[in-house]
Amino acid sequence: MGCMAHIRRKFFEAKNHHPQAAEYALGEIANWYAHERKYRENGLSPQEKLLRRQEDIKPGFDAFKEWVETQYKNILTKGTIGGALHYAVNQLPLIEPFFEDGRIHLDNNAIENKIRPLALGRKNFLFAVNPYAWMTHTLNRIGNHAINKLSDLLPGNFQKL
Numbered sequence: 326m327g328c329m330a331h332i333r334r335k336f337f338e339a340k341n342h343h344p345q346a347a348e349y350a351l352g353e354i355a356n357w358y359a360h361e362r363k364y365r366e367n368g369l370s371p372q373e374k375l376l377r378r379q380e381d382i383k384p385g386f387d388a389f390k391e392w393v394e395t396q397y398k399n400i401l402t403k404g405t406i407g408g409a410l411h412y413a414v415n416q417l418p419l420i421e422p423f424f425e426d427g428r429i430h431l432d433n434n435a436i437e438n439k440i441r442p443l444a445l446g447r448k449n450f451l452f453a454v455n456p457y458a459w460m461t462h463t464l465n466r467i468g469n470h471a472i473n474k475l476s477d478l479l480p481g482n483f484q485k486l
Contacts (some may be wrong), residue, residue, distance in 0.1 A: 327419030
């Protein structure tokens with residue numbers, strides 16, 4: 326499944342250099358999100374969402390997809406709009422499952438927000454402590470270590486030892 330938020334971001338980045346094309350794309354995408362918000366607010370079931378998507382969103386999506394393909398063939402730039410169109414040409418087919426299952430979301434923002442702390446932590450602590458060295462050091466000492474000084478064995482204190 327593709328992510329419409331990523332496609333949207335590319336067109337947003339192109340807004341200053343190619344406002345007309347970018348604004349068209351952003352307007353279409355905003356319209357789809359508005360429909361989805363309305364479906365959510367009305368508490369539609371996945372099956373009801375699917376039917377409404379077919380009526381409300383799919384025709385505009387198909388027209389947008391065709392517009393993107395045409396623009397991509399006609400705009401031979403590697404600038405921001407060219408990048409946005411190239412990305413969209415490759416990613417829009419991956420959005421199609423959104424029109425086949427009412428449980429699928431237009432983007433993957435919810436899951437990305439859930440895993441962001443893990444990814445940031447992994448990046449931030451990548452070189453802070455060698456996990457194998459710390460674990461070996463800790464396991465070799467914990468049995469004989471004073472219980473009131475166990476905090477000395479935490480990873481943040483490992484380098485200080």
